[in-house]
Every structure is written in structure tokens, then in C-alpha cells.
Amino acid sequence: MAHGGEHVLKVGNEGREVFWNAPYEGILFFFTAIALVIFAYGIYRRWQMWKAIGLPENRTDNAGERFKALIMNGLFQVKTFREAYPGIFHGLIFFGFLVLIFGAAIDATQFHIGLPFFHGGFYLWFSLIMEIFGLAVLIGIVMAIMRRYIFKPDFLGYKGVPDNRPDDAIVLVGIGAIIVTGFIIEALRLHVNINVDGFTWGDWSFVGYALSKTLAGVSYDTTRILHKITWWVHSFITLGLIAYLPFSRLLHIFTTPANYYMKNLEPTGTLKPIADFENAESFGAGQLEDFTWKQIFDSEACTRCGRCQDGCPAYISGKPLSPKKVIQDIKTYWLERAPSVLAAGKKTKEGEEAAIPEPDKAMVGEVIDLHELWACTNCMYCMEHCPALIEHVPKIVQMRQYKVLMEADFSPELQLTYRNMENNSNPWGIGAHMRGDWAKDLGIKTLAEDPDVEYLFYVGCSGSFDDRGKKVSVAFAKILKEAGVSFGILGEEEGCCGDSAMRGGNEYLYQTLAQMNIETMNGYGVKKVVCTCPHGYNALKKDYRHFGGNFEVFHHTEILADLIAKGKIKLTKPVEGLFTYHDSCFLGRYNDIYNQPRQVLGAVPGMRMVEMKSNRAKSFCCGAGGARMWMEEDIGERINDMRTDQAIDVKADTIAVGCPFCLTMMSDGIKDREKEENMKAFDIAEIVWQSMAVEKETDAGTPPE
């Protein structure tokens, strides 16, 4: 096939020649080979590094489900589209490139093998599609550049300081340049065609055509030279980016989909229990080596998109914690450490003596600051919204485990809490014998008195000991009685669920507590459990199964919604006011319970509802999860106050909650904001009881006025 020459007509709707005017195929292949070698080396090197550090973990079982995650998030970009602006520009670039690469493949096939249909109408349509998607990529890139360099949202940086690296610019400009030079090449090609008789196909390549009009008056020869130059520039940038890919943020093209495939298939928020306390030598993660390879690989999938940070209550309230920073700090540390570990491993393989170098700093304390570590409320916002399916929370908990179990170095308030839980099985340290006192005059039987009931009402510590929480227990128990539900409590035999111990890193205490509860419950043959506290609910439902506790666990809002739907309870008495529902993290993001509480509230006559700015999956934590309930909050603003402000902003007069921790936090927030006169916080059970027109001797729940 002759290249170049004067046969311009061949580049029209007859199809085009790939190497029109650029007859140095050999040179191009040479550079392509170099680029591919660099690319391959980069990937190989990275692969070695991925394997260098970390404990084993199986993330390739259950291929079907994994493949589904890959397709949904990789091909259909489901998580990425959750945020409009970045979703759109990423979609434009992603789908644009997908089509362009496909197109390039057709182009190449046509060149080498020849495609019989690659001319005429097909070619015109092909041109149009390539044109559209090329433009899409360009728009995407412009949007991305504008966001990063003009809008500068805080989530792309940290605490107001942008985190724009040369790599970001290289990639954005590089991709943009590929597209722009592509269009210029096209324009130049069209320019020589414009004067050809019967030229009608310009509009099929509308961008290039528009561009070609600016070339009016440029001579044929000049056009050829320009074309040649641009063509090579285009090719070199493309090859350059391919070679650069493994060393750049573009690596996420591979690592992020890999992370989709290797996603955690366990229920949201479950933490892998420590298996053997007696024989393990270390607990939790004090060093990179204590993480699994997958936990380290996570940081390779992170694109610094900042979505996790953008909704992190700790970050927003001014704590040093940013989930993005945690992941990136782990990555930076890994990048420092992996090469030397790798080198040592290689030497040992070659028969030389080479000890793996000791870490030169403490991961927990130096790489990850302790204030960051302890600021996390385990609210799950980061994991829920991370488009790369990165798992921040387990890493944080494991690092806490190291501090608590190995070093016993943690805040005195939390030490006291744990002692209280050890001695009296509740965080306040109130005498364990008083656990069932709230139910004394209500005629509620314990399972010891009558084990033959449908539900165990697991009351939890707040519901048993906290004055406010007790009112919720009373209200809920009265509703159950009224509805004729068969239930009992454990009374004195109940113990703390251990959630705060687990999330605060005291896995040993947690397991001790869990095992005691499980033993008691299994002893009574408990099958169904209902909890008013989402922390107990989540622990009993998802974590107790690791220790032989297999129960069907319900949250009281689920039961209430069901009782209302079935007509077992009638809400007749109007409860006036503007209500807003605060999604508890352990109900919403952890357990997908968003609708039931709203359904229950919706069934209350007279009630008007309004949503806060952050709701449902984007709900803003109350600040009490992850054992934060028991710790001082002395950095930045108080999370509960910030949440209360959201309720104040929508002029709600009642904050409805489904969690005793949230109830405390919201009540405190209302106090802090001096709104006690016109604002209140209630558990949904209290509101329901209030709305049930039952003859009430003494009122159980403090009724909304």
C-alpha cells in the first residue's frame, strides 16, 4: 500500500488511511515497543511490590458476585455516578475513551487486515461516533481541570491546602492533548479535502470540520507538514502516557477495578474477629506487615477523589482525621517501605543473608497520628461513598486494637469505660444487678421466668441504665404489650453488647461480653431478638454469628413498621409538630434501614416531616459511634452540635431518632444550642406510644408536647 502521495480522495467517505502522510510505520512501532516495555516493567514492578508486604487474605472466592461488582462499578460506574459533577466528567472520560479505544482497534484492524465495511456510510457513522466521544473526553477533561484548578473544592486537598501533584497535571494535560491533537490532525486532513469535488462528509466530523475552517488559506504543503508534526506529537503523547501509566494516577484504571473484584463480601461493617488470643503474638495492626495485602492494595486503588473526606464527620468538625489522608499516608509509607522489603526478599532468594529491614517508624503514632486514629466514629460514610470500594474502618479499628491490646495506651476515659464494662457489663459502671430495674413495675417477664416467648427484647445498656434510654425501653415495651407481641427480657442476665469495646479496639473485652450474651441467649433457645439500640442490633445481627450466636435480629423500627402495617397498633392521637428524622449510622449505612423509621413516622397523624440537609446514606453522624460516645471531644467543633444545626436549619421542632446514643447526642446538641425551649429529641418508639390512644395511667415516654 502506497502511503502519502496525491490520492487525497481516499481520505473521504471512501474511508481513510491510517498512515496517510506519515509514512514511518517502522519508527512508530519501535517507539510503541519501547512504551509497552516500560509499561510492562512498571506493572511488573508494582506487582512485586503488592506481593512484598502483607498477610494472606482470600479475596477471589465467589467469582460470580465479584464479577457483578466489577461490572456494576467498573463498566457501569455505579458508585462513581453517585456524585453528579465528578460522576459526569469521569463518565465522559471513561466512556469516551472506551469508545475511542474500540475505534482505534477498528482502525488498526482495518489497516492491517482490512475491513470490508470500513468506508462509505459505515465510515461516516464511525467518524461521527468517534467525534462525539472524542469531544466527550475533552469536555470531561475540561470539567476536571476546572474543578481541580479553578473551583478547588476542599475535598481534593486537606484542611484548605490543595493537594495538586505534578502527576495530576501531567495526566489531565496529556489526555487533553491526545484529544486536541487528534482533532487537529482531523482538521488538517479535512482541510485538504475541502476543495475536492463532491466533499460532503465534513459534518460527520463536525469538530475537525469546524476546526479546519480556521485553516482557510493554508497551503497544501504547509498542511502536510503541520499534519505530519501533529501526527507525531499525537502519537508520542499517547505512547508517553502508556509508558507513564503504571507510575501515575492512571494506574487506577487497573487497580480500582481490581478492587471492585476483590470487594468485601461480608455484610457492611463486620469486622473480622481475632481468632486466637492464647497463641497470637501480636494483636491489631501496629505495622504495615500486620495488614493483609488487600488492605494495603486498597491504597493503590485510591484516586484521592476525596469523597470519603467530604462527608466524614470527624473531618468536617475540624478533627485531623481524613479517611483519604489515612489511606494516602498508608500508601506513602508503603511506597517507602516496599522497595527495601522487596530487595531483601530478592537477596534472600539469591542465597544471601538479608534480613527484612526493621520499620524506621511506628505506623500507629507516626504515620497515622493518634488524634486521627481516635477521632473516627465508625460512621461508615467513607466506605459507603468511596467509589473505589476502599475499606477504611477495619484498618482504623485494627490500629486501635494495636494501641489498646498491645500497648494499653489509650485515653483514660475509655480505660474507665472498659473497666466498667468488665466489672458491671455496662459503660457507666452502674451495678449490673440494676439492669432489669426499668421493667420492674411493667409486668414484663424475664426469660428465666418464661422462656417461651417469640422475641427476646435485648434492651442494651442505654435502655437499661440511662434515664433517657429507659423511657424508650418503657415506651417500646408498652407498645409490644399493647400489640400483643410475645416477648421477654433477660433482666440481670443481660450483658453489654460490646460494640463500643469492639470499635474502640478492645476486641478481647468485646469477645468476652459477646460470648457471655450468646451463652445466655442460646441457653434459652432464643431465635428472634429485637433491639432498640442499633449498636446492639448490628453486633447481635452481624458479629455474634462468629461466636455461635445465630439469631434473627430486628430493630424496633422494623417491628413498629410491621405492627402498623398489619394494623396491630393504631396511631390515632395526632402528634403535632415539624419532625425531622436523624438517620443513625448503624441503622442506615450499616443496615440499610432508611424507610421503616420514616414509614412509622409517616403513619403518625398530624405530623409534618422535613428532611435535613444530610439524610439517608449521606446522613451526618451524631458523633457517638466507634466508642466516641465515651471519649472527650476536645478538637474542633462538636459533631452533635453540627448535626443539631442541620435540624435547626430546617426549622424542625422535634428530632426523631432510632438510637439511644443519637438521642443523647441530639438532646445535648439542643442544650448546647440553647434550643430547649422549642426543640426536643425523641425516640420513634416514644412518638408512637404517644400517638396510640391508650389509656395511660402514668405516661411512659415523655410525650412530645
Place this chain on the structure above:
Amino acid sequence: MNIVVCVKQVPDTEALIKVKADGSGIDEGGIKWVMNPYDEFGVEEALKLKEKNGGDVTIVSVGPARALETIRTALAMGAEKGIHINDPALEGADAYTTASALAAAIKEIPHDIVFCGMRAIDDDAGQVGSILAELLGIPQVTVVTKLEVADGKATAVKAIEGAQLVIETSLPCVITAAKGLNEPRYASLPGIMKAKKKPVDVKDAAALGISVAAKAKIVKMMPPPERAPGKIVGGEEAAEKAAQLVKLLREEAKVI
């Protein structure tokens, strides 16, 4: 530096205390037993001194089988070994007998400092530390809130009404620990696991060669009288409530 800490196992402060029907003691059913908090300050101080100066920390406790748990708690915090004086004859022993048991055990081992809690929160007697010092024939400083040990001397700070005493004493000595001396540490998990394997010598009165004849005995234990429930003064207006209150104070409480 060899340090000895005497610890006592006591009911948790929050435990529900029921006096036995015959008044001979408390009903131990359902009670959560813990280390006497003042003794914990002693353990912590001993561990700190050990970490600074080297040496061993030995825990000594008089009590029934369950007291071993408390010894293990101290071992988990970091002490090296334990001596468990377990003899049914010592059950409910008075301060003097307890102190002589402790003294007999401590005499046999090297001791530069002996720590006791200033008192045990169960019987609140506050005598054992002092009697122990006498029996060992060494100086004592009681109710100590700050301690420094250097050059064979201990300098202890003791808070008294409106002032602080700084007391210097030679070693060996007995120090009784008060709140404020330190913040007892939380045992690490490896510490807890190791504690299970640390040596604990069990001794009885015969082995120690002590007399178990009590010098004082509890005649009778009685629960405090039940508190009458409080009363909320009713009435709509403040004036009405006040009138009610006056009436109640005069007629029922008879205080005005």
C-alpha cells in the same frame, strides 16, 4: 529494687451488698470482685519504680481461692510473681492477723519498698499497712500522693488539711497509697496472657507460722436502714408549693 505490693480483693463499689440473715457477714452470691482501688495505686507505683530502677515486683494477697484472680490482675499489669495466702482460718481475719500473715510472707523475700493501699474499700479499716510496718520493723509513710525514690531514700508527699507534708524515709519502708499517686494502667493483652503463666506461691497459716487468733472480731453486720422514698411537692403555683412544703416540713418531717 525489690518491691512488694499487698493487694486485697474487694466487692466492686457498685455491687449489691446483701447482709447474711444471721449478720455474720455479706452474702457473696452475684458479687463482682475487684482489686481494692487503693491497692491498684500501689501496684502502679511499684511498676513505675521497677521500670525506672529495675528489679522485681511481688504481689501478696490474703484471701480465698477467688483472690487469685486479683493477683493475676496485678501480674497482668506487669508484676513478676505472686504469693497467695489462702487459709480458711484466715477468712474474715482482723487487721492484725492479716498484717501478720503478710509480714511473715514478706520477711522471707527481699523488699526495698512495700506498698499497701491506704485502706480497703470494703471494711474501711485502714490499719493493715501500719501494723505491717510495725511487724516488719521498718518505717512507714501513710496516705501518700507522690513518691520519689533515689539514693536509698524515699521522699513521699502526703496531703493533710490545708497543706502537704514532704516526708523522707530510709529504705526499706512501707508506703500506703492514696488517690492521686498515679493513674493505674490498663493491662495489655499480652500482659493478661503472660500473667496466666506467672508463678504464684500458695501458702497457708501453718506454712507462714502465724497465729490465727483474732484480736478483734465483727460482732454483727447490719444493712443501713432503707431510705424512705422522696416526695415531690405538688401544686400549681410557686406559692402553693411553698405552702405545701412548709406544711410537710412542720407536720411530717417535724424539722420546723
